[in-house]
Amino acid sequence: MARPPRWQATLDASVEEACLAVRLYNDSAEARAFEGFVIHMHLAWLYLLHAQFIRDDVDYRYWDKNYKRRLVKIDGEPKMWELERSMKERWPAETDPVRANLALFIRLRNRLEHRHAHADDALMLTLSGHAHALLVNYESELTDQFGENESLALRLRLPIFVGTFTPQGEQALRRFRKTLPSGLRGFVTEYESGLDDATVNDSRYEFRLRAMVELAPKDPDAVAMQFTRYSDMTEDEREMVQELGRRGQVITRDRKQPVSGLGRLMPKPAAAQVEAGIPFVFNQNHFTAAWKRKRIRPPKGDPDPHHTNPDFCEYDEPTKSYRYTRAYVNHLIKKCSTTTGFEEITGLPALRKPNDPQSTAADPGVEGEVA
Structure with missing residues (x-):
């Protein structure tokens, strides 16, 4: 049997943290479910990015600024990049919606751990769209980087819920949302005031979903919850979706089918x-x-x-x-x-491209075997 790649253990730890985060989020009996979700998704993202760095041979250790050849160590172990530093390496642009969503939860984690532990339920309701985006973004990054076989869809079940299926339930949730402490409401408002409209309205920053009961014959090959591509809809269907979108969005993501040699x-x-x-x-x-x-x-x-x-x-x-x-x-x-x-x-001299002003003599290259 082939030896597992160097990054596999780190990736496995990441997936385990993500699955634990989802289990906590969906457990109504858990007193601090949302806090647990945020903390474990923080670790899941950290390990996922570290797995990429290991695979891509990126040195994600901190080096002493005064001694270039000396590593910064904690308890004898090299200090690794924290999630914020890792995030900036992966998404350099501050306007990237995935980075904006992840940065929100990095800042939120500190507040949850130190001051707002008892606002869990109201915060979960207020930031449910952002939390879903955090998980969907993780799934996208996981499968895009490491393949469909790593998908969380192979490990998680669809949750069963009734909270927003009745007008009474919807009104109750709206009232409950108002119990969120003003400090946290101000935190979210202040954070989003620094983002442009394109980022705030991007589904990768906040995932908004409208659920509808399907009134159609059952398809034996279909799963219980399905998504429809906007591009596959007729003009009439698109108009209907846009009308519904005043209060919610239909979010889809293309899925690559397993293909030999994919990527x-x-x-x-x-x-x-x-x-x-x-x-x-x-x-x-x-x-x-x-x-x-x-x-x-x-x-x-x-x-x-x-x-x-x-x-x-x-x-x-x-x-x-x-x-x-x-x-x-x-x-x-x-x-x-x-x-x-x-x-x-x-092992060969670097030859600048002909259109480069610093171009030099021709590179002799190497002879012999083809790649």
């Missing part, structure tokens, strides 16, 4: 993507030199072709070829963006 790249397009992301010439010769130098995969004719770096490369038995991950492409782009990094990864 993997062959050498030529992989090399092209690397070159597009760096200021230097990078062709298949450089690509080959890079995997050879760092032993990403065995050489041609090796008796054990499966012995690859699983984070970056996989062997396809039917075609007897190697496919490379997007993580490897991102790794090469990051490392080869500087002259020093380029030469360290490939």
Whole structure:
């Protein structure tokens, strides 16, 4: 059996934290369910981003500012990036809706732990859309980065609830929302005042959903809860949805079906993507030199072709070829963006692109085996 990748244990811990967060959120008997949800989703996101950093060879340790070669340590262990620092690395743009949603819960966690432990139920109701967005964003990041087989849909059940299915229930929830302490109401209002309208209205910041009882014949292949793509609707159906949207939104997300080699790249397009992301010439010769130098995969004719770096490369038995991950492409782009990094990864001189004013003599490249 192949050795599990280095990031797998961290990813597993992340998924466990997310599942625990959802269980707490859906447990009406739990006195501090929302606080538990926020804390465990905080850990789930932290471990998820750390798993990506491990896979992509990103150093997420803190280094001493006074001694460049000395790590900052806590109780003898290297200090790792906290969630806020990790978030900024993953989403540099402050206007990104996923970052805005995550930043809200990072700030909220401190308030929950120190001052507002007993406002749990009212806060859960007020921020239910934001909490759902936090979970949906996590699911999207999880499956986009690590594949559909890691989906929470394989581990969680659909919750059963009745709170908003009657006018009386809706009115009761509206009254209950007003019991939220003014400090927390002001916190949310102040936070959102610093965001632009596009971010606030994005479903990745706040997930708003309108549930309707389906009055149609049962489809034996359908699940109990389904989503319809806006693009698949007729004009009349879209108008109806827009009318309903005055009080809620219908949110959908495309799901990629499992496909062999999904998200993997062959050498030529992989090399092209690397070159597009760096200021230097990078062709298949450089690509080959890079995997050879760092032993990403065995050489041609090796008796054990499966012995690859699983984070970056996989062997396809039917075609007897190697496919490379997007993580490897991102790794090469990051490392080869500087002259020093380029030469360290490939063992070849860095040649700036012809249209670059600092372009130098032609790069001799490497001869021999194709990627």
